[in-house]
Amino acid sequence: MSRINDNISLSIPNKPEYVSVIRLTVTAIANRMGFDIEKIEDIKVAVAEACTNAITHGKNDTDNFFVEFSIDEEKLVIKVCDSGKGCATNCIKNPDLTLLNEGGLGVFIIKSLMDDVNINSDLGKGTTIIMTKFLGDDM
Amino acid sequence: MSLAIKKTFIEEDNLWRIELAGEVDIYTAGQLKEAFIKIIEEKKESIRIDAEKLEYIDSTGLGVLIGALKRLRQENKNIIIFNIKPSIKKLLNITGLDKIFVIEG
């Protein structure tokens, strides 16, 4: 049983300039938890990609999106939630670089860097992505 | 932190040398895109990117690089990246972009 169970919630304007604020925040949280430099970098990159998606694929720029950090002794769980237009998650494909098409890298990067990733999306309602990184050795 | 872009055309090598310093993300990627469009309009030659001071690049920034490469490939020109930080190299590896761009060092 974990002794620590802390939650931090942020509500962030749908604006590109705030993604760097989230990067700094999550870096500080992961650093405080004792993650090594490489894992901190992984978490930072993954969370930034999720926030970037919340902003670019979101519905309008007057809305806020939400980032929640759940901290316990063995892992950091980050939830990024928007009320944007949503998408069909089964249509998210791995990138194909042979045609040099831009886009489609973000989710692939998130899945590569985090230990566990869950995406839930409702067309017209929004998207929630939940990412987990464990403090111990990689599974 | 923001992004600084320094461009020089190297006559003897017939290529662009671009120094990127700072962070390329959803906020600064537009700036990078503009710079590449100008550069390629001026001279459609290969671009050699010095990434020593590049601290961070996200998928938006990588998309800009891919877009620029696409235009250069039409003329058989390339994008070469050198002095890459380990965290960025990791990103290029997992996306397979290390096989698309020419990576030096």
Ligand SMILES: Nc1ncnc2c1ncn2[C@@H]1O[C@H](COP(=O)(O)OP(=O)(O)OP(=O)(O)O)[C@@H](O)[C@H]1O
């Ligand atoms: N928060 C979101 N809301 C709605 N659709 C999303 C969201 N996140 C991802 N998607 C959908 O999943 C697709 C893949 O996302 P991904 O981040 O991999 O690529 P991208 O954002 O299109 O491009 P890149 O991340 O390479 O700049 C998107 O094109 C979009 O259709």
Ligand SMILES: [Mg+2]
């Ligand atoms: Mg994306």
